[in-house]
Amino acid sequence: MNLRDLHEKARRSLDPVHYDYVAGGAGEERVVADNERAFDRYALLPRVLCGGERRDTAADLPGAPGASPVFVAPTAFHRLLHPGGEPATARAAAAEGAVLVTGTASTTPVAEVVAAARSRDREAAVWFQLTAHPRREATRALVRRAEDAGCTALVVTVDSPVFGRHTRDLRNGFTDLPPGHAAENMRDLPGAPPGALTDIPMSPAVSWADVDDLVRRTALPVLLKGILHPADARLAVEHGAAGVLVSNHGGRQSDAVPAALDCLPAVADAVAGRVPVLLDGGVRRGSDVAVALALGARAVGVGRPAVWGLAAEGEAGVRRVLAALRDEYDHTLALCGGRRNSDLTRDMVVRKGGTW
Numbered sequence: 587m588n589l590r591d592l593h594e595k596a597r598r599s600l601d602p603v604h605y606d607y608v609a610g611g612a613g614e615e616r617v618v619a620d621n622e623r624a625f626d627r628y629a630l631l632p633r634v635l636c637g638g639e640r641r642d643t644a645a646d647l648p649g650a651p652g653a654s655p656v657f658v659a660p661t662a663f664h665r666l667l668h669p670g671g672e673p674a675t676a677r678a679a680a681a682e683g684a685v686l687v688t689g690t691a692s693t694t695p696v697a698e699v700v701a702a703a704r705s706r707d708r709e710a711a712v713w714f715q716l717t718a719h720p721r722r723e724a725t726r727a728l729v730r731r732a733e734d735a736g737c738t739a740l741v742v743t744v745d746s747p748v749f750g751r752h753t754r755d756l757r758n759g760f761t762d763l764p765p766g767h768a769a770e771n772m773r774d775l776p777g778a779p780p781g782a783l784t785d786i787p788m789s790p791a792v793s794w795a796d797v798d799d800l801v802r803r804t805a806l807p808v809l810l811k812g813i814l815h816p817a818d819a820r821l822a823v824e825h826g827a828a829g830v831l832v833s834n835h836g837g838r839q840s841d842a843v844p845a846a847l848d849c850l851p852a853v854a855d856a857v858a859g860r861v862p863v864l865l866d867g868g869v870r871r872g873s874d875v876a877v878a879l880a881l882g883a884r885a886v887g888v889g890r891p892a893v894w895g896l897a898a899e900g901e902a903g904v905r906r907v908l909a910a911l912r913d914e915y916d917h918t919l920a921l922c923g924g925r926r927n928s929d930l931t932r933d934m935v936v937r938k939g940g941t942w
């Protein structure tokens with residue numbers, strides 16, 4: 587069974603409105619499609635006679651030394667998609683040695699997500715995706731929860747000054763979670779009555795000053811998610827980010843941006859090795875992982891593929907997705923004559939049909 591089969595199984599098992607929430611994107615979903623197509627425009631140019639019997643595919647990531655080069659990107663509302671919810675995803679990621687980026691919009695409190703991961707592997711690394719609140723005391727409370735839970739890095743989403751217009755959700759009238767589901771990290775934040783939920787606001791007022799405040803106040807590495815412009819990548823480093831995540835939010839924010847992969851080389855050049863560069867968006871095969879690593883990523887995230895695994899088969903499904911990508915990537919690395927991730931270099935990626 588390959589990832590496409592798991593996707594199909596998830597489609598059959600999900601409420602069509604929830605399926606659309608995951609599969610869909612902004613506008614005409616051009617960017618959703620382009621993220622995947624971008625990988626098809628490249629081919630790998632292998633080196634020969636330089637491999638080894640065994641390969642070391644571990645990636646050195648902030649707060650996660652020796653992790654899989656494939657991590658689970660933050661996706662909202664897992665309990666809506668499978669009763670096992672975020673704890674199932676967390677156990678699967680931990681079992682596969684992959685970082686899970688759990689999120690502000692988790693339907694399970696962050697402490698329970700980390701505990702689930704650690705029940706599989708005491709050293710499991712869970713990062714916390716933060717949607718910064720324009721009220722800084724709310725943001726600080728979220729950060730404290732992530733720290734207390736044992737998260738090893740913060741991933742601040744910076745591509746969402748406003749919520750993207752998801753065409754399918756608008757058409758389906760999907761605006762609220764059904765009763766019994768909530769973004770549990772937003773419960774009991776300062777300024778709200780006991781037990782009440784605070785909305786997750788996306789605010790254009792969030793700025794570099796908020797990044798400075800975060801970096802000053804937390805000992806955790808702070809990565810910025812949603813960087814596409816090389817100038818912002820440089821600013822991220824100047825403002826103390828411990829990593830940048832090249833991402834267009836899986837095509838769910840603007841429908842007029844480039845494919846994430848197409849932004850990667852310029853961002854990697856701008857960062858110039860000062861901090862790790864990560865990428866998500868459109869990664870569906872082990873060879874996609876190899877292309878992204880060769881173009882400058884230290885690791886890549888998967889959003890929808892992990893959700894399809896969860897919806898189709900719970901914890902076991904997420905494991906299958908992560909294991910398949912890792913095994914395919916290892917095989918691709920061997921075919922490229924590589925022994926470790928850093929053996930994949932930019933000269934080994936060519937435009938299909940082109941000359942160089």
Ligand SMILES: Cc1cc2nc3c(=O)[nH]c(=O)nc-3n(C[C@H](O)[C@H](O)[C@H](O)COP(=O)(O)O)c2cc1C
Pocket residue numbers: 607608609621659660661662689690691715743811833834835836837838866867868869887888889890891893
């Ligand atoms: C259903 C769904 C929910 C998402 N929720 C969040 C979120 O809460 N915060 C965030 O920063 N990104 C969110 N994302 C974006 C992912 O983190 C990631 O950038 C994207 O899914 C990568 O593209 P891919 O799905 O092609 O792998 C979400 C994506 C999906 C599909």
Ligand SMILES: CCCCCCC(=O)C(=O)O
Pocket residue numbers: 662691786835838
């Ligand atoms: C109003 C809650 C929004 C949660 C964020 C979900 C998200 O980022 C997505 O792409 O969907």
